[in-house]
Amino acid sequence: MHPPESAEELLNRCRRIAGFTLEELAAELAVALPKDLKRDKGTVGQLLELALGASAGSKAEPDFPHLGIELKTIPIDAQGAPLESTYVCVAPMSGFALERFEDSWVYRKLSRVLWVPVLASRDIPLAQRTIGQAFLWRPSPAELATLQQDWEELMELLRLGQLSQIKGQHGVALQLRPKGANSLALTDALNEDGATVQALPRGFYLKTSFTRALLQRQFA
DNA sequence: CTCTGATCATTA
């Protein structure tokens, strides 16, 4: 699948597959679908990347670089509420002294997002989960302000080396959580003296309260 | 090894 040439083409591709079960989509793409996501947590996202022609792969870029659009699948329940938080990007834990919000990965990835809801309550077998109506989103001025405020608060913790104080509870919309192979994974970080130490890698995630509001606004 | 795609699973 070649990359879509415009946002409109991308949305048309989404409309065509809305209502498909994951089994149907996998069959059309001629790829195998695992029995569940226990050992294949990224399957749904990769299926949609394939179906829609996303090209960035595992590079640190939006999925559709030429359109500046990031693709996010989001698991929802029958009421349309998100079932999981949404991973955004890894958090810089060293060497980020001059970074401004407008230059951050958080800003670049969230400035334009194609949300693809998937009805994915845990009691629905993976194969039977259905793709919902996708929509293109830009943060409202208020949402952007919230994101920026959170980002600055969280970056301050990282800059000051307050590693032990980092909890998922910081932030209104964004939070910092572990993002690594396991709890033993290590990356360079700063301690309180500004020295480089090894610490658990973290990522920025969107809290479900934030994505819930965004979904409700769209489908209200 | 890092970053992507995320969800799992235990805790509070």
Place this chain on the structure above:
DNA sequence: TAATGATCAGAG
């Protein structure tokens, strides 16, 4: 039962 911390697979 929601939230937090832990975890899994693949690409590059």
